[in-house]
Amino acid sequence: MNEAAKESPPRASIEKSKVEWHRQQAQLPIKEKIRILLELQRQDLELLRRHRALKDYERAWDIEP
Amino acid sequence: MASLADVYHALSEMRAEGVLQNYAIGGGMAALFYAETTRTYDIDVFALIHQQRLLVDLSGIYDWARRRGYEIAAEHILIHSVPVQFLAAKAGLETEAIERARILDYDGAPVPVMAPEYLAVIYVLAGGGKRRDRTRSLFEAGAVDGSTLTAILQRHGLAALWKQKWGGDNE
Secondary structure, rough: OHHHHHHOOOOHHHHHHHHHHHHHHHHOHHHHHHHHHHHHHHHHHHHHHHOOOOOOOOOOOOOOO | OOOHHHHHHHHHHHHHHOOOOOEEHHHHHHHOOOOOOOOOOEEEEEEEEEEEEEEEOOHHHHHHHHHOOOOOEEEEEEOOOOEEEEEOOOOOOOHHHHHHEEEEEEEEEEEEOOOHHHHHHHHHHOOOOHHHHHHHHEEEEEEOOOOHHHHHHHHHHOOOHHHHHHHOOOO
């Protein structure tokens, strides 16, 4: 086993952490999820636009959560 | 600036005014109520809509939108800038999903949202990678009750199709 492998956490532990993180995200209050969604829309649309033409409804919502 | 609660209040008013008989939120927005946030750009409203013979009549919805001054963009109505698509619920699974929707709260606005078990079935039957990911998120969040899901599949004769399309365990 090389040094890097010895120092990195076991894969099972990483997987467990990821599952737990996703579960915590699912349990956020709905209003917080919408705040994240609005932020994702703003970040994502520019990237999408570089790859393909946007559909009519693909636009960032101009609202508050 | 308007908030998402204003959009949900507008939908409630549509029902109160008789524009919609009954409705429930489906699609990606519905999944947000139960699972982690994934991207979506519109709100799918499954509705029981007045039907003339074989044609679904959406004119009442568009008339209502015009009276309110909401822009109509192709298949969507922009309610406070949010694209909302109205989908006539098919008899059977979708209609039952509306009738058994959960009334959830969004910042003081009551929101009828399809239960996660119905969402999972509708996503999987509709197909596509994005919907499959949403289904997986519902399972990972522990939102799907296995016995409720099984009962829905059996009631609508969809167990074999579900197994064929989903394949994975119902947990």
